[in-house]
Amino acid sequence: MRIFSKTACLLLFFSHLAVETPAQQEIRSAKKIESLLRKTSSEVADACIKLVIRDTVADRDFGGFSGVIVSSDGTILTAAHSVQPNHRYRVEFPDGQKGIATALGKIALDAENKQFDLAMLKMEGKGSWPFVMMADNRALILGEGCLAISYPGSFFQTKPNLRFGRLTNLDAGDGLIESTCKMEPGDSGGALFDLQGKLIGIRDKIQVNEDENFDIPVNLFRQYWSALQKPVNYRRLPAAEPLPPVMENKRFTVASPAHFSQFGLKFTNQVTTLHSTKGNAQQQIQATEISMEQKGRQQILWLSKSSMLGEQPWMMYNGAKIQLNVISRDPDNDLVLLSAPDSINNFHGLKLGKVKYKPLSPVDLGRFLYSPISPEDCKTGIISTGEIKLPLLFSRAQLGALVFEEAGKMMVKDIAQNYPAEQVLKIGDQIISINGKVIPNEQVYQQEMNGLVMGDHLTLGIIRNHKTSIVDLDFKERPTRDIAQRYKGKRSLRSDGFEKVFVQDAAIRSDECGGPVFDRNGNFMGINIARHSRTATIILPLDVIQKSIAKMMDSAKS
Known part of the structure; x- marks a missing residue:
């Protein structure tokens, strides 16, 4: 120049x-x-x-x-x-x-x-x-x-x-x-x-x-x-x-955005709202309807965000409540695969096995994306990034307890305010197990705690005043006064820790994740897996989804 x-x-x-x-x-x-x-x-x-x-x-x-x-x-x-x-x-x-x-x-x-x-x-x-x-x-x-x-x-x-x-x-x-x-x-x-x-x-x-x-x-x-x-x-x-x-x-x-969103309404029949109970709370999340060939016939399955789905999910179908079966979960990609009773019909589903994955390139930046939410609602955005790795950071569970090994015992030395530990622990408690696993030393303690993410349930075995007991807690979103965190969609509890994703700028709410994303040519681009921040919704690309489905199906067979 x-x-x-x-x-x-x-x-x-x-x-x-x-x-x-x-x-x-x-x-x-x-x-x-x-x-x-x-x-x-x-x-x-x-x-x-x-x-x-x-x-x-x-x-x-x-x-x-x-x-x-x-x-x-x-x-x-x-x-x-x-x-x-x-x-x-x-x-x-x-x-x-x-x-x-x-x-x-x-x-x-x-x-x-x-x-x-x-x-x-x-x-x-x-x-x-x-x-x-x-x-x-x-x-x-x-x-x-x-x-x-x-x-x-x-x-x-x-x-x-x-x-x-x-x-x-x-x-x-x-x-x-x-x-x-x-x-x-x-x-x-x-x-x-x-x-x-x-x-x-x-x-x-x-x-x-x-x-x-x-x-x-x-x-x-x-x-x-x-x-x-x-x-x-x-x-x-x-x-x-x-x-x-x-x-x-x-x-x-x-x-206006409403003009462009009309195109995506043709894909709303690929989206289902799932309901479940997690802890004591009722919650809902979107799911992507897919079609898989099983033993010479097409089977309709649903793919959704695992951390937002309890163990007894259901959906509404023709005015009736239909219980769904969890086939398998993929914690690495926060996906869950579900099936419905054979009596369910009139679903078509995306045939992902026949869709060829095409990696994103720089010329894809700025392409329109369509995220159908309901028969009346489709949100539009553009591709904001290429494919990136998103390490586990914001979604890592934080207990808020300072725990040291002392004479072969894991002892609670301090507790931070406004963290989950404040609800169930006291200084001087001895932690003896995490989710049923015995904790003999600091290395095992760190290993178990580092594997926990927001939304997980934690069961701690403790000794307090020479008495053994069990305490439970859920890692939930903490209140904040930060204006950048108070947007309508809210950050998903699990919003990172993914090996390969890309980003769009559509304002998908955390309870609207799990649904499919299409480009303006009707090509399936991936699944909205998380609302990451005020500016970003994270998408799992097609190849990650295809590998995850194969992994979950193999896991279910074994």
Whole structure:
């Protein structure tokens, strides 16, 4: 890439601004939107970076956020609440390359009826860095399509996540623009693009409603460009620079999600709602109807999310309650396979044995996905990531007890507040068994505890005051005041610990998981296995499902 002088770079930033009337075009074709998303992401993703905060004393990373490069000499825009002037940050590019950036100016204050949360950094060293062009916020229109590219904190991945949405407010009353492009911690400072691949905003904050996401307009960075190039934490608003005339001549609005979701309603006959009791609670979850050939005839089975299904599941069929049989469970993929009595008919099911798996490639990013929920409801999203490994982290069960081996006994030394241990244990208890297994030492204790995930039941054998007893608890979701965790769908208790998944940005509720996912051509893409975060629903791809079914069928035979 060519090296530009500062003057040339500034001319590039502003050269696309002149007086013209925007031409509005509404896009109602999913195929057309996919094409625009693919083109935009391929052109700009290399400039969308992760910024990592490094504790050099403790020699560890302790936080990260997002940013975007807007000049070939390495000028970076991000949100001010993540940085401090003159501090250095590690820069990680999507292709795995790394660098260092130094924070320049920061404006984090409320003034002139606007919220200012602007920060600028600069790459260290010489180089021709990938960069994006900026649009002009004055040319934006309501309903315009937009694409967010950033690094959500609930993922520890080298590549960013994509999210698609529409502009819903061009001035939310505080100078920010509002869209349905979902955001979560870690996305702060990331990029929001229009469908022409121009930067229109920097990711900033959220409300509880998943469709309320707020971005800093890039025009604010333009107005305070000179001030932000100085390493100053401004306590009052610096002098602004005038904006040149507007020159945008083509804008894209997109149809509402309801328009696109109509396509997926044709697949709702592949979805069944399952009911069960787990502990003392009644719960429901979706299931995917599949057809398997058994002894020369087709048998209808149901595939669902194991951790959300008790041992006596049932469904409603023609107004009657039908008990289902659990054939087998696959804890690695959190899947369960079920069958119904032979009297059940009029089901067709997906013939997964005849479907050929095709691995995702970079060109698949941005493709529309359809998740049928009920005869009246289908949710749409886009493919946000390629296939990734999602290690067990958020779903790991946390007892909240400090347990040490002492003279050959596993003794409770401390108990954390607001954790499950507080309900059943006391300091000084001796733990002698976990789920019926004798615990002779600390190694066995850690091994058994590390195998537990959220949603699991735990039975502990303990000795207290020289008396042996049994205590039981369930690992349930803990209350939180974190606004990023209070979305309607709620994180699934088991939301990670998968060898291969991919991500979509549809807002699937945790009790709507287990159902199938299709692309706009009607191809079966996988099963929604978990709601992972405010921005992400996790999908098990076809090949994982096929192998899991074969494994469960073999297990049932043996």
